Amino acid sequence: MNDTPASPKKGLSRRGLLSLAGAGVVGAGLGAGASYAVAAAAPGHSGAAASYPFFGEHQSGITTPAQDRLHFAAFDVDDISRDELAELLADWSYAASRMTSGLGAGGYGPASGPYDSPPDDTGEALDLPPSGLTITFGLGPSLFDDRFGLAGKRPAALIDLPHFPGDALIDALVGGDLCIQACSDDPQIAVHAIRNLSRIAFGRASIRWSQLGFGRTSSTTRAQTTPRNLFGFKDGTANMRAEDTDQVNSAIWAHSSEGPGWMAGGSYLVARKIRMTIETWDRSSLREQERVIGRTKGEGAPLSGGSEFTEPDFALAGRGDAPLIDPASHVKLAHPTNNDGASMLRRGYNFVDGNDDLGRLNAGLFFISFQRDPQTQYVPVQLSLAKNDAMNEYVRHVGSGIFAVPPGAREGSFVGAGLFG
Numbered sequence: 499m500n501d502t503p504a505s506p507k508k509g510l511s512r513r514g515l516l517s518l519a520g521a522g523v524v525g526a527g528l529g530a531g532a533s534y535a536v537a538a539a540a541p542g543h544s545g546a547a548a549s550y551p552f553f554g555e556h557q558s559g560i561t562t563p564a565q566d567r568l569h570f571a572a573f574d575v576d577d578i579s580r581d582e583l584a585e586l587l588a589d590w591s592y593a594a595s596r597m598t599s600g601l602g603a604g605g606y607g608p609a610s611g612p613y614d615s616p617p618d619d620t621g622e623a624l625d626l627p628p629s630g631l632t633i634t635f636g637l638g639p640s641l642f643d644d645r646f647g648l649a650g651k652r653p654a655a656l657i658d659l660p661h662f663p664g665d666a667l668i669d670a671l672v673g674g675d676l677c678i679q680a681c682s683d684d685p686q687i688a689v690h691a692i693r694n695l696s697r698i699a700f701g702r703a704s705i706r707w708s709q710l711g712f713g714r715t716s717s718t719t720r721a722q723t724t725p726r727n728l729f730g731f732k733d734g735t736a737n738m739r740a741e742d743t744d745q746v747n748s749a750i751w752a753h754s755s756e757g758p759g760w761m762a763g764g765s766y767l768v769a770r771k772i773r774m775t776i777e778t779w780d781r782s783s784l785r786e787q788e789r790v791i792g793r794t795k796g797e798g799a800p801l802s803g804g805s806e807f808t809e810p811d812f813a814l815a816g817r818g819d820a821p822l823i824d825p826a827s828h829v830k831l832a833h834p835t836n837n838d839g840a841s842m843l844r845r846g847y848n849f850v851d852g853n854d855d856l857g858r859l860n861a862g863l864f865f866i867s868f869q870r871d872p873q874t875q876y877v878p879v880q881l882s883l884a885k886n887d888a889m890n891e892y893v894r895h896v897g898s899g900i901f902a903v904p905p906g907a908r909e910g911s912f913v914g915a916g917l918f919g
Contacts, residue, residue: 548628549631560903564845573674590699594695603620603694630681634678636677655761674707677899711848729892731791734846753870767867769864769897772895773861792827792829826888828889832882836882838878840874846865849862
């Protein structure tokens with residue numbers, strides 16, 4: 499990322515500076531000096547010039563066009579005070595506003611500043627453009643306990659997810675007080691963001707679990723083509739798009755009339771790490787694969803006929819009066835008509851985390867969805883799938899998290915500021 503040294507003014511909090519082991523005072527005030535000018539594309543980086551503002555009515559990384567790469571991290575907050583928690587969110591917002599605009603995490607950058615102190619940016623993104631980087635912050639249910647006096651401010655929509663049938667959750671991959679979703683079209687930019695935000699949090703919060711993702715498994719705008727998951731099928735054909743403003747407003751953004759004012763304009767993020775039994779799937783016939791999904795593997799059309807975006811006809815019968823789309827297919831069980839109209843915005847990614855001790859790929863889908871109310875949108879859909887989905891033979895859920903995503907911040911403030919008012 500390009501970097502412009504700044505004179506030592508207000509930037510990170512005192513605690514944030516100390517957590518960087520004496521890195522010195524960095525940056526200008528929150529949001530000051532952060533440029534949203536589109537950066538010049540670097541050689542070899544297709545579409546690298548894209549830049550999305552950090553400040554605004556809503557946080558970026560929700561309806562923003564889905565990027566190709568993800569680094570997601572959940573954090574546990576250390577033994578700090580309420581004021582120090584607010585300072586952490588302010589420090590994160592300041593650094594995020596710089597990185598998303600193509601600057602380093604701090605005002606000096608990785609190659610300048612006090613020579614006998616650690617740099618205020620790690621440097622692996624030096625000279626790289628922002629590559630569409632978005633940084634989205636979330637607050638987990640566990641943050642609203644007695645530690646910070648926030649129990650009375652927990653939104654009713656920030657539920658504890660139930661245990662779904664078939665869950666095989668690993669404790670180390672569940673929960674978190676805070677989360678950060680960093681998306682970019684360059685994996686190094688996304689990793690750089692999480693690395694520097696984790697470094698800034700030293701002594702105040704530490705990573706509980708994290709996930710790298712590649713190959714988005716949904717489209718969030720009509721200009722994007724439908725991608726494929728690791729089963730080889732188009733994924734997210736029926737996903738809502740940013741252009742569907744009425745649906746977005748009713749299904750994604752929290753309303754002040756239904757919860758605390760500090761969450762108005764925010765959303766709720768559900769993350770699920772879904773391990774795919776790739777080897778078993780790869781030995782299944784094409785007929786079986788299409789039956790399980792309910793769509794053709796090539797075009798992505800529903801088995802009832804038409805093209806990819808043709809609405810499925812679940813009543814249409816074939817031989818022997820059996821429905822052409824299996825009632826236990828993923829398409830049938832996930833469709834809004836089977837879930838009282840429930841819908842959500844998906845922003846999932848593929849992952850491959852090496853292999854297990856049996857030599858099988860540790861791979862699958864890192865599912866992310868945003869919704870206005872997880873209790874009435876995510877939970878009923880997942881319950882339907884967990885009980886009856888034919889795909890359950892080939893997947894298992896091993897990680898899980900739910901987070902309140904506050905609205906965007908205005909310049910001079912920070913994400914989550916309304917919580918501390």
